[in-house]
Amino acid sequence: MLTLTTNDQRWVGLNFSTPVQLIGRSAEFEHIVEVLAQDGDLLITGVPGSGRRTLVRNAAQEAGARVLEIDCIRATDGKRFVQLLAAEINQNWHSVQLQNWIERNASEFLSFEPEGKLKPWPNLGENEIWRTFEILLDLLQIMAVALNQRVVVILHSFPHIRSWDRYGLWEVTLRRDIKAQTHVSYVLIATIAETNYQDENNYPLETLQLPPLDRDVLALWAREVLHTQQLKFDSRSTALQLFLDAVQGHIGDAIALIRRLQTLCHAQELITPKEVEQAITELLKDLSITFESLLMLLPANQVHLLESLALDPTEKPQSKEYIQKHGLSRGGSLQGALTGLQHKGLIYGAEQGYQPALPLFALWLKRRLS
Template structure:
């Protein structure tokens, strides 16, 4: 175990090295994993390692094409603010985008890159095509690598019904040589688009960390804070059982443990249990809202898998035991939960991807 690694890369050093190598050669990649698995942390650290400028668009916030253009424009504007950057952008506007974008004067020498209100869908599409080429122009003119991170990339399909925007994006990924595209998605994306590797996208998948890695990580984090698990208790085992290799949940639980410390700075069973319950109480509204957004068939299946884990939810016995719908309805629920990053695929036994959500469901239904 390499305890010299930065704590936010703990257990992911191999993936970090691979991502860094891809970005160093201006490659493109799909990084797949569940929320809290460290996808964005790894990519941001790797981009900083190779000295790249980072652009980010959160596709969850993109509800239509105009919003995509607006958010990408804001990211470019925030990242490229030096006089040299502005000179390149001004030249780009004069040459290719005079009717599409403007550098708005905000006073005190400040400017903001802003899209003009599109007069038509054709105008909006031209703005999208033209803006997507700007990071390449900036990279070439400034001699700097650029990394464009598209978080929750598959979400654009919720409004891009005919796939025109996604198709163009994938074409640009192949064409642009000085911009590295990073698509951040759930594990399910690798099975939805198995042709990614032939499309010049390298795939990095993040699965739950092994218990020994999480144990080493949490003990090192607590050591820095002057805390330690009581070796005479089962506190560490309780911690590992609660987080199930999920680093995001582990980080949240560590922060909670730091608030329930004892005078002797030893963490015992009762403190882990208290921290878990307090954290679940804080997350309760988030989890309730999540379930309200899911179709009833997905909620039922999620509850069944939390209460009664199985690697064969399609089996006749499991369906009969939990009164699940058969055939396409069950498969649709499984696929939907996988695409939302709420359960893993068959290779991981259909386990819930968010351990604290599974624990909350069990307590809620008990």
């Protein structure tokens, strides 16, 4: 371990045995544990790679809760959402207990296949699917009370359900149950906090935002991880600064780059700027197909804006000078591109100066265009 000087006392208590995604998130972690232990519910926002999932999973485990997870991107409609919820319930509770309850209370909506899998009946109508959804939500509370164990339902990419829940009925019902259930906590995970939910006043959720990590926190973490492999940055060089500049406080990119450095360098070696640059170059090459595919999925105005921000970062992309310099569209088209990129987790909002949210992707774009 590093020796802490007087100036380093802010690091006392930082636990390096925790998963790397939790480094720098100790305050958020403790808050989530407290909220879940008190039957609270949360909306957690942050870009991909900011540690949202790991943070919530570990907090739920610390709170002694049983965790159910649903990826809302896979829920292409209400029927599919119900199927995913049923599968998670089946996976978390003994099938005999579950089967007895279903046979007594919901056999017209749910069935057990020979291998013991709980599934909605295949030919349910729209109203029957809705009723099945309500039954499963009630079942979460019933099972939690029966087992005397808190349950945490994690809904990843939650806003995606709005693509098919056009009238907000499913979301209103979920939020109503979130407030009503006493043994089940819900954690909604999104990229940004939504501002267009119509019934927020009736069923509000506390929002916890995960910003980029502080450079000093990330630097200390990187040194500690490398120390376990008998590696360290050459303090006489700019190696650490190059590393921090490349990852820009993004824990996911930092983990990927550290792993690459560990494969390139031998024990007792000093990591120089040459090794850092080699690791970055190799990593960008490996990720190039992924990045190319991501660009192909974006509308042209979003690609143009993202390339502009990668080449020429600014806190004021709406300024007349920046628009003219990069040939951007004015008005609604530019604002739409900004909003779209924020929703996709590719740039931060105004509070972070509209900087690219995936630093290695931004670096790849910059090198590709230079």
